[in-house]
């Protein structure tokens with residue numbers, strides 16, 4: 001699904017109004033109804049609700065929400081911040097539509113800002129996608145007081161003060177929402193880790209923006225939903241045999257880190273690979289043969305470190321490399337040999353990334369259109385350099401993928417997948433329980449298996465990252481976030497794949 005800029009969102013808005021021949025205030029009503037529907041599911045009518053409205057259409061949404069909540073027997077207090085003379089037309093219409101017993105209070109100067117009761121429920125409708133500069137003056141004062149009030153804040157469309165699709169200037173004051181209920185499509189800012197304390201938990205509510213506009217609009221940033229990945233899943237033919245599902249080679253493990261290879265191997269097998277061979281330092285032989293009996297194990301002449309490639313590497317459909325390998329000098333040599341000689345796709349993770357990151361010569365040898373890197377943010381920084389903020393990091397992701405014609409899954413709460421042609425896809429599955437050792441090794445195993453099965457590299461990244469997060473979400477329900485381990489992800493992979501094989505609910 002596409003992520004639109006603020007300007008495109010405005011266009012979608014205008015297009016919808018024209019296509020349906022409706023007045024814009026009707027679209028605002030739809031937005032307000034969608035927001036109210038979400039709100040009612042979350043908060044009881046016994047709750048007193050304080051609604052802060054700015055001068056634009058975000059404020060207009062706030063006024064319409066106030067009316068709808070009032071109709072549903074919530075006690076609402078409306079505050080209009082700033083000068084209503086400058087308010088948008090739809091704001092004014094909704095101000096007139098407020099029932100008489102909802103008496104909006106004007107906040108024209110600092111003294112007018114109300115003291116809120118402890119644990120108040122606040123709806124932030126100050127600014128949305130129309131924000132064009134940092135909030136200052138009275139607005140800034142309101143935002144600061146709301147942030148310091150301890151209230152539960154629900155932002156309408158966007159947390160006020162946060163830019164929709166570009167870096168908010170350093171030091172700006174921004175609402176710290178507990179929830180952001182955004183209209184139709186998520187905005188880029190909602191995916192970025194640096195905005196976590198402002199966005200809180202975000203939810204989408206549909207408002208019926210023109211499907212035709214959304215289908216036609218050009219964007220290079222998307223987010224992956226179940227709908228997007230489900231149709232990628234290949235079905236197994238009745239008369240199939242293991243030879244049809246690829247033979248993967250996993251280069252992994254090191255003395256004291258054999259577990260990483262075990263995790264990658266197990267997840268690879270749980271993701272449908274036909275055959276798996278592991279090449280590991282000799283010390284790992286018994287561990288691997290015992291822990292992963294389905295895989296074949298080859299041993300490196302070096303007992304503790306990976307030091308060379310096995311013979312006949314050309315027979316493998318894909319090579320996954322990195323989990324547990326360390327950065328010892330013989331391993332660096334082996335990685336150099338791999339980049340120079342391998343002819344098949346490579347899934348490169350962990351210390352294999354660090355080794356390449358540390359050598360300009362190796363970076364130059366990254367084969368084009370054949371590599372998927374799976375770094376966490378620190379590994380990405382080593383590979384592509386430091387950046388000042390998340391927007392710069394996305395730009396760096398784009399540039400690196402373009403320069404080296406490679407794919408990168410930059411792991412995080414919303415893993416960002418960069419492709420050689422400059423597209424970025426944010427993942428939407430996963431949870432904080434997955435922030436634990438070994439979950440990255442599991443992702444390497446999954447993606448390696450998918451490439452072995454002839455998914456193209458983009459499909460393998462999108463599907464692999466999605467199903468990895470889905471397994472995590474399923475594990476969350478059975479073991480919870482605190483107890484979750486990488487092994488739990490592997491244990492839930494079958495359910496996750498099964499779920500994707502079911503028709504969409």
Ligand SMILES: NC(=O)C1=CN([C@@H]2O[C@H](COP(=O)(O)OP(=O)(O)OC[C@H]3O[C@@H](n4cnc5c(N)ncnc54)[C@H](O)[C@@H]3O)[C@@H](O)[C@H]2O)[C@H](O)CC1
Pocket residue numbers: 009010012013027028029031054055056057058059060061088126127128129130131132133134135136139156157158183184209
């Ligand atoms: N398509 C949709 O998703 C729909 C969205 N709706 C809601 O409309 C807002 C966007 O409304 P808009 O009037 O364009 O902008 P804002 O309300 O965000 O801002 C108001 C206005 O204020 C001025 N301004 C900008 N920055 C500042 C600032 N820092 N200080 C003071 N004033 C500022 C500027 O002139 C803005 O125009 C969207 O988020 C949704 O909530 C519709 O209701 C339905 C369709």
Ligand SMILES: [K+]
Pocket residue numbers: 058124125126127128155156157158159160
């Ligand atoms: K808002």
